[in-house]
Amino acid sequence: MNVFDSTLTTKGQTTIPVEVRDMLKLKPGDKIRYIVNGDRIYLRVKNRKAADLAGILHDPARKPASLEEFDQAIGEQLAEDDQRIVDDWNRHQRSS
DSSP states (O other): OOOOOOOOOTTSOOOOOHHHHHHHTOOTTOOEEEEEETTEEEEEETTSOGGGGTTTTOOTTSOOOOHHHHHHHHHHHHHHHHHHHHHHHHHHHHHO
């Protein structure tokens, strides 16, 4: 895992560290989506195809995942997403 720091200005702006910009192949004008999930925030480049980002997370020291591990991870993510949708719906129903 790599950790990069940045400072927030009084205008709410920050500079994405050059290492991150290089890894994501960001250039001026690229759009970035912020995804908030609990206490975690993810950045996603919006104007790129998934194929453009292929290999950026490659870690030669990591053992490749099996199909069963992929299936398990996908199932867990679907279950989390389903629960989020149910929770959002329930909050909406209570506020209506």
